[in-house]
Amino acid sequence: MFRRQLAERTADLHRAAEAVVPLMRSGVTIDDYRQYLRRWTRFVVRAESGLQRAPGLRRWLPDLDERWKTPRLLHDCERLGVAVRAGADPGGDPPTDAVAFGQMYVLEGSTLGGQVILRHLRRTLGDAIDGATRSLDAYGRHTGRRWQAFQDGLEAFVDTCGDHEIVVTAARDTFHEFLRAYAQPRRTYPSARVRTSTARPTKSETSSST
Ligand code: HEM
Numbered sequence: 472m473f474r475r476q477l478a479e480r481t482a483d484l485h486r487a488a489e490a491v492v493p494l495m496r497s498g499v500t501i502d503d504y505r506q507y508l509r510r511w512t513r514f515v516v517r518a519e520s521g522l523q524r525a526p527g528l529r530r531w532l533p534d535l536d537e538r539w540k541t542p543r544l545l546h547d548c549e550r551l552g553v554a555v556r557a558g559a560d561p562g563g564d565p566p567t568d569a570v571a572f573g574q575m576y577v578l579e580g581s582t583l584g585g586q587v588i589l590r591h592l593r594r595t596l597g598d599a600i601d602g603a604t605r606s607l608d609a610y611g612r613h614t615g616r617r618w619q620a621f622q623d624g625l626e627a628f629v630d631t632c633g634d635h636e637i638v639v640t641a642a643r644d645t646f647h648e649f650l651r652a653y654a655q656p657r658r659t660y661p662s663a664r665v666r667t668s669t670a671r672p673t674k675s676e677t678s679s680s681t
Pocket of ligand 1: 490493646
């Protein structure tokens, strides 16, 4: 089965991704979560702006429009006062469906880890993350079912189009891009206070955006 092959051929990069994201540490802080949100959001906004223009993804993933992570992330960033300069649409040609599937694999797979991270953050950070976990909990109790549906769509796509190698290469490239995005320097946030969506950012919070 292709899904198994894809997991095996990207396992080294998944391990690298797990190693750079510090959210499973026992001493994780709300600031670690902010740093993660800022970097992950920039990466996802950029990836999804290309994915939205992929020509045929919907044919294989009919629920594609319910899968976008950008709105969930922007909500969480807003809740925690993380200002993110919206990543510019990379422009250029839209990704082919095979490349788009490789990219989607990385984004969809991350919802599985999201559940594990969420449980840990609830235990360690408690109510500091209340209202700011839409992204980690993207599909909630439907996570397993949505992942299965994604994998079925992927399998049907490669069975029909035969672009296995392109999907693997695109998935590996996407992991590399994430690792590059995560290597950005940390930002300093002026306060660990949870800002409500109605409150205005302080001047220093606004200027801490990148
Ligand atoms: C501390 C951070 C992370 C943890 C603890 C974590 C944990 C997990 C877990 C538990 C699974 C399910 C494995 C299984 O069911 O066999 C998973 C799958 C996956 N994760 Fe992560 N993950 C993390 C970060 C990431 C990141 C940052 C990305 C993307 C850039 C990512 C992409 C994926 C993918 C694509 C899969 C699917 C693997 C497959 O095909 O079975 N993960 N992760």
